[in-house]
Amino acid sequence: MPTTSKVEGSAYLCNGDLVYLAIVRYYAAEAISKQHRAYLADLPNGSFVSVSFFGQPVPLLVVGGGVVKIEKISKGGDQITGTRAISAALGILETRKPVAWPQAEY
Numbered sequence: 001m002p003t004t005s006k007v008e009g010s011a012y013l014c015n016g017d018l019v020y021l022a023i024v025r026y027y028a029a030e031a032i033s034k035q036h037r038a039y040l041a042d043l044p045n046g047s048f049v050s051v052s053f054f055g056q057p058v059p060l061l062v063v064g065g066g067v068v069k070i071e072k073i074s075k076g077g078d079q080i081t082g083t084r085a086i087s088a089a090l091g092i093l094e095t096r097k098p099v100a101w102p103q104a105e106y
Helices: 034-041 083-089
Strands: 011-014 017-028 048-053 056-063 066-075 078-081
Touching: 017 056, 034 048, 048 083, 056 083, 066 083, 078 083
Parallel strands: none
Antiparallel strands: 011 017, 017 066, 048 056, 056 066, 066 078
16 A cells, blocks of 8 residues: 655656645545545556545545645745645646656655
Protein backbone atom coordinates (compact mmCIF):
# COMPACT_ATOMS: atom_id res chain seq x y z
CA MET A 1 0.00 0.00 0.00
CA PRO A 2 1.44 3.41 -0.95
CA THR A 3 2.13 5.78 1.88
CA THR A 4 1.45 9.47 1.85
CA SER A 5 5.11 10.07 2.67
CA LYS A 6 6.00 9.08 -0.90
CA VAL A 7 3.71 11.78 -2.28
CA GLU A 8 3.79 14.53 0.36
CA GLY A 9 6.40 17.10 -0.53
CA SER A 10 6.67 15.95 -4.12
CA ALA A 11 6.76 18.69 -6.74
CA TYR A 12 5.08 18.94 -10.13
CA LEU A 13 5.23 21.43 -13.00
CA CYS A 14 1.68 22.69 -13.53
CA ASN A 15 1.35 25.12 -16.43
CA GLY A 16 4.96 26.14 -15.89
CA ASP A 17 4.53 26.71 -12.15
CA LEU A 18 6.24 24.58 -9.52
CA VAL A 19 3.63 23.08 -7.20
CA TYR A 20 4.41 21.14 -4.02
CA LEU A 21 1.90 18.70 -2.56
CA ALA A 22 1.97 19.74 1.08
CA ILE A 23 -0.75 17.59 2.66
CA VAL A 24 -2.35 14.51 1.15
CA ARG A 25 -4.47 11.63 2.40
CA TYR A 26 -4.38 8.14 0.86
CA TYR A 27 -7.57 6.23 0.06
CA ALA A 28 -7.45 2.60 -1.02
CA ALA A 29 -9.62 1.64 -3.98
CA GLU A 30 -12.04 -0.15 -1.65
CA ALA A 31 -12.73 3.13 0.18
CA ILE A 32 -13.82 4.94 -2.99
CA SER A 33 -17.43 4.91 -4.18
CA LYS A 34 -18.18 2.36 -6.92
CA GLN A 35 -18.98 5.12 -9.40
CA HIS A 36 -15.65 6.91 -8.93
CA ARG A 37 -13.67 3.67 -8.48
CA ALA A 38 -14.69 2.39 -11.92
CA TYR A 39 -13.65 5.66 -13.57
CA LEU A 40 -10.39 6.07 -11.62
CA ALA A 41 -9.30 2.47 -12.27
CA ASP A 42 -8.88 3.30 -15.96
CA LEU A 43 -6.56 6.26 -15.34
CA PRO A 44 -2.78 5.81 -15.32
CA ASN A 45 -0.86 6.32 -12.09
CA GLY A 46 0.30 9.92 -11.74
CA SER A 47 -2.86 11.42 -13.24
CA PHE A 48 -4.31 14.48 -11.53
CA VAL A 49 -8.10 14.63 -11.66
CA SER A 50 -11.04 16.10 -9.80
CA VAL A 51 -14.12 14.08 -9.01
CA SER A 52 -17.39 15.54 -7.81
CA PHE A 53 -18.39 15.02 -4.19
CA PHE A 54 -21.68 16.70 -3.28
CA GLY A 55 -21.17 19.09 -6.20
CA GLN A 56 -17.66 20.15 -5.17
CA PRO A 57 -14.48 19.20 -7.04
CA VAL A 58 -12.17 16.95 -5.03
CA PRO A 59 -8.56 17.03 -6.30
CA LEU A 60 -6.91 13.62 -6.50
CA LEU A 61 -3.67 12.04 -7.66
CA VAL A 62 -4.06 8.49 -8.93
CA VAL A 63 -1.56 6.07 -7.33
CA GLY A 64 -1.26 2.29 -7.33
CA GLY A 65 -4.16 0.74 -5.47
CA GLY A 66 -6.12 3.96 -4.93
CA VAL A 67 -5.79 7.72 -4.85
CA VAL A 68 -4.43 10.47 -2.69
CA LYS A 69 -6.70 13.38 -1.93
CA ILE A 70 -4.76 16.62 -2.15
CA GLU A 71 -5.60 18.75 0.89
CA LYS A 72 -2.93 21.48 0.70
CA ILE A 73 -0.46 22.67 -1.90
CA SER A 74 2.24 25.30 -2.14
CA LYS A 75 2.37 27.28 -5.39
CA GLY A 76 4.44 30.39 -5.98
CA GLY A 77 5.08 30.71 -2.26
CA ASP A 78 1.36 30.65 -1.45
CA GLN A 79 -0.25 27.94 0.67
CA ILE A 80 -3.52 26.86 -0.96
CA THR A 81 -6.23 24.88 0.81
CA GLY A 82 -9.82 24.05 -0.03
CA THR A 83 -10.86 21.61 -2.72
CA ARG A 84 -12.06 24.21 -5.24
CA ALA A 85 -8.98 26.43 -4.85
CA ILE A 86 -6.59 23.47 -5.13
CA SER A 87 -8.41 22.09 -8.17
CA ALA A 88 -8.24 25.50 -9.85
CA ALA A 89 -4.53 25.90 -9.06
CA LEU A 90 -3.80 22.46 -10.53
CA GLY A 91 -5.89 23.10 -13.65
CA ILE A 92 -8.37 20.34 -12.84
CA LEU A 93 -11.40 22.38 -11.78
CA GLU A 94 -13.59 20.63 -14.34
CA THR A 95 -14.34 17.17 -12.96
CA ARG A 96 -13.29 14.01 -14.77
CA LYS A 97 -10.80 15.80 -17.03
CA PRO A 98 -7.46 14.25 -16.00
CA VAL A 99 -4.08 15.82 -16.65
CA ALA A 100 -0.59 14.38 -16.25
CA TRP A 101 1.68 17.08 -14.86
CA PRO A 102 5.35 16.08 -14.95
CA GLN A 103 7.05 15.49 -11.62
CA ALA A 104 9.72 18.12 -11.02
CA GLU A 105 13.26 17.46 -9.97
CA TYR A 106 14.47 19.79 -7.23
